[in-house]
Structures are given as C-alpha cells and as structure tokens.
Amino acid sequence: MKFASFIVQGRTTYGVVEGTQVIDLESVKPTFGTDLKQAIAINRLGELTPAVLAPLPRVALADVTFLPVIENPGKVLCIGINYATHVRETGREMPTYPMIFTRFADSQVAHLQPIIRPKASHKLDFEGELAVVIGKTARHVKAADALEYVAGYACYNDGSVRDWQKHTIQFVPGKNFPRTGGFGPWLVTCDEIVDPQDLELTTRLNGQVMQHTRTSDMIFDVRHLIEYCSTFTELAPGDVIVSGTTGGVGAFREPPVWMKPGDTVEVEISGIGILRNSVADEQ
Numbered sequence: 001m002k003f004a005s006f007i008v009q010g011r012t013t014y015g016v017v018e019g020t021q022v023i024d025l026e027s028v029k030p031t032f033g034t035d036l037k038q039a040i041a042i043n044r045l046g047e048l049t050p051a052v053l054a055p056l057p058r059v060a061l062a063d064v065t066f067l068p069v070i071e072n073p074g075k076v077l078c079i080g081i082n083y084a085t086h087v088r089e090t091g092r093e094m095p096t097y098p099m100i101f102t103r104f105a106d107s108q109v110a111h112l113q114p115i116i117r118p119k120a121s122h123k124l125d126f127e128g129e130l131a132v133v134i135g136k137t138a139r140h141v142k143a144a145d146a147l148e149y150v151a152g153y154a155c156y157n158d159g160s161v162r163d164w165q166k167h168t169i170q171f172v173p174g175k176n177f178p179r180t181g182g183f184g185p186w187l188v189t190c191d192e193i194v195d196p197q198d199l200e201l202t203t204r205l206n207g208q209v210m211q212h213t214r215t216s217d218m219i220f221d222v223r224h225l226i227e228y229c230s231t232f233t234e235l236a237p238g239d240v241i242v243s244g245t246t247g248g249v250g251a252f253r254e255p256p257v258w259m260k261p262g263d264t265v266e267v268e269i270s271g272i273g274i275l276r277n278s279v280a281d282e283q
Contacts, residue, residue: 001048002273003152004186005036005071005110006064012071014039016048017186021058028056036187037070037238040135040151045189066110068183069154070133075239076103076181077229078158080171082244083217089252098220098228101171103158103181103242111184114280115159117261118177124259124279127158127245128203128211128267130196132222133187138235146226149235152189153196155267155275156242157182157203159259162251182267182277183240193271196222200270201246206263213246220244 002017008024014036015022025032025039025048032048033039080099081087087094109115117124135151159181165174175181193199196215203211215221220228225241235241250257259265263279 001045001189001192002186003036003045003189005067005069007067008059008064012067015059016053017061020061022061022064023053024057024059028052035071037072040133041237043136066112066184068108068110069131069187070183070238070240072105073238073240074236075233076105076108076242077240078103078175078242079220079225079244082219083213083246084219085213085217085247086245086249087219089247089249095219098225100229101175104176106178107176108181108183109179109277111182111275112277114179114278115157115182115259115265116177116179116280116282117259118161118180119282120177121161121163122258122260123162123251123256124180125160125162125250126203126205126210126259126265127160127249128201129156129158129245130199130201130215130243130269131156131183132196132225132241132243134235134237134239134241136237138226138230141226141230143223143227146223147190147196149226149230150190150222151237152187153193153269153272154184154187155182155269155272157265157267157275157277158242158245182265182275184275185273188272199272202268203248204266204268205257205259210250210257211246211248215243217246218244
C-alpha cells in the first residue's frame with residue numbers, strides 16, 4: 001500500500017493512495033492513529049482491507065497539498081558517502097563505518113513544494129536517496145532481522161548547502177537549512193518492496209538525468225544501516241534513515257551545477273514513484 005500525509009479542505013490528515021486518488025482516513029483516525037507516524041506505531045494499518053476502505057471518501061491527488069511523508073519524525077539519520085560512485089567522485093577513502101549526520105524535521109519539504117535556496121549561499125546541491133521509515137521500536141537489531149523493523153520506503157532529496165557543509169568536518173549546518181530536504185511523495189509499504197537493494201534510483205534536474213544507480217551499489221545496505229543505527233540509539237516508529245546518494249552530484253561536476261530558482265528537481269525510485277520539487281529563493 002501507499003500512504004501519503006496531506007492537507008485537504010484545511011485539515012491535516014493522511015490516506016491510502018490508489019492511482020490518481022487518495023482515500024481519506026480522517027474518519028477512522030480514532031482506530032488507526034491521528035497521523036501517519038502514530039498509525040505506524042499503533043501498527044493496525046494492515047487492517048485497512050478493501051472492505052474497510054470501500055465506504056471512505058476519495059480525493060483527487062491534484063486537490064491535496066502534500067506534507068512530508070512523516071511530518072514530525074523523532075530522528076532523521078542521514079548516511080553520507082554510502083555509494084561507491086560517490087566515494088570515488090569525492091576522492092575519499094572507502095568508509096569502514098557508516099558516516100552519519102542528522103536532519104531536523106523543519107528542514108524537510110513535501111512533494112510538489114519548493115525547495116528553498118537560502119540567502120546565505122547559492123551552492124544548493126541535489127542528492128537523490130532512498131528513505132527508510134522505521135516501523136517499530138528497534139534496539140540492538142541484527143542485520144538478518146532488520147527489514148522486520150521497516151514500515152516502508154520513500155524518495156528523498158537530501159538538498160545540501162555545500163559551502164556550509166564544508167565549514168568543518170561535521171555536515172550538520174549544510175544539511176539543515178529550512179525546507180531544503182524533499183521527502184515524498186508517499187510511503188510504500190514493505191510488501192511492495194521485497195528487496196530494498198534491488199531498486200533503480202534516478203535524479204533529474206530540469207529533465208536531465210544527473211544521477212542514476214541501483215541501490216545494490218550501497219556500501220552499507222539497509223539491513224546493516226539499521227543494525228548500526230539501532231546499536232547507538234533506539235529507533236522509534238516514524239524515524240527515518242536516509243540511506244545515501246550516488247555519484248553525479250552538482251558539486252563535483254565541471255563546472256559545478258547548483259540548483260537555482262525556477263528549476264525542477266525529481267528523484268524517481270522504481271516501485272515507489274517520483275518526488276518532484278521546484279526551487280525558489282528564501283524570502
């Protein structure tokens with residue numbers, strides 16, 4: 001199933017995406033949860049059978065305002081330098097352990113909403129990535145069992161302000177300008193994504209392919225990322241692991257390519273969909 005968070009008729013809600021429509025779950029929130037994060041934690045989404053969904057109202061996707069898939073994640077853990085192609089273009093050594101930095105919830109923006117180029121810098125770069133949404137509390141999870149703790153997957157654009165990212169060896173400032181990280185369009189549950197390491201990922205800027213890879217090229221796969229992260233912190237339902245980007249980012253092109261107002265950037269992942277954002281200047 002596909003679950004989206006959105007605003008419709010002034011209400012913040014979530015629902016099941018079917019084709020060009022979304023089934024509004026507003027009326028069943030007392031049973032399933034007030035938002036998608038809580039619904040994942042309650043763990044009753046599997047009870048949304050065709051019989052349960054049939055009488056619920058449907059809304060055209062064109063009539064909703066998307067929200068980030070998880071609007072208020074407790075943790076967003078991002079993995080740096082996690083594709084061999086990206087390691088090579090950066091000139092770094094192959095990592096021994098996952099490189100991890102954090103994002104704040106307010107640095108995220110939804111599908112079809114503008115990514116904001118900040119006043120402080122025009123070196124705004126794209127990074128197409130697979131986002132992993134945690135489905136249940138995870139602590140000291142072994143890699144062999146890790147996918148049992150996943151609620152589903154989404155597309156992510158880890159928009160990066162490169163000069164601020166490079167101020168020190170810590171990436172956090174360049175990764176947390178408001179509304180720079182695209183997260184959407186929806187969550188696709190694990191029953192539809194059998195193997196997260198067998199997906200095709202493409203990033204396009206104004207229709208031109210900038211990044212193209214398969215997730216099998218990850219250095220640390222989804223299973224090992226969950227094992228590693230759940231060892232140093234407790235993962236909770238709705239937490240997000242953003243699993244890294246491949247080669248082709250704008251910073252390492254000659255000349256560099258930066259996102260600018262008026263651009264359209266898309267991250268497409270097979271089996272999930274297309275996250276699409278425009279780019280606008282900070283006001």
